Amino acid sequence: MSASLNSAAPDISVVVPAKDERDNLPVLVDEISAALSGRTFEILVVDDGSDDGTSQMLAELSGRMPHLRGLRHAVACGQSASVRTGLRHARGGIVVTIDGDGENDPAYIPALVEALENAGPGVALAAGQRVGRKASRAKRIASRLANRLRGALLKDQTRDSGCGLKAIRREVFLQLPYFDSWHRFLPALVLREGYGVTHVDIVDRHRRHGTSKYGIFDRALVGALDLFGVWWLRRRRKRVPQVSRVAGFTGEASAGTVSGNGQAAGAAPVKE
Structure with missing residues (x-):
């Protein structure tokens, strides 16, 4: 692992957006570190205006983990903004995103990175695809319907674009347009730039502490508006x-x- 922020840039940066996840992050950071043992990497946790002392915990944790970096938004800006903040500060050529609640299993990170590396430079994104998702029936149904509509409209070749586990080439990320909920449409945006997307099946876990910070109907309304916005962007990019x-x-x-x-x-x- 990268032992110092002053050392050469790591191969891999792991970006973790977090909102009030103080109790979940210590175990998650340890799991990420174990999963990437043998590689040079850094972990960037973006505290999205938490009220539970997340930033203080990160400051303490970084004392024994020089490869851990903590960033903080003064006020909550949302998951997309948090992912973008982490990606813009990342130093690795490949950037992995993973949710801060612990539901995504870091054990799948090596498979995502390997899939992206083996695919060659023409492929810019390895997207996790959840199977056997551990969520409420209402959430599963809403997610299934949203994914079907998105797939039909955007033709992004992706069964599940809402999975937080992804690996992307940083230089390609810097080319992408930004908007709120941008992280849910990464496959379509990457395809719009002329790059390919590969997929890796993953199995999510139950979160250990806390509750989800997102409501089904809040996401549905915003997601529908953004969906048509991305459709417009892809239509405008003719070649x-x-x-x-x-x-x-x-x-x-x-x-x-x-x-x-x-x-x-x-x-x-x-x-x-």
């Missing part, structure tokens, strides 16, 4: 440019086409 290097790339391949999935001579799709 990802095919760029060829023809001259002036000293020390690099001087020719070669950058395909729509970003793979050629180490280059990525060029934004319009």
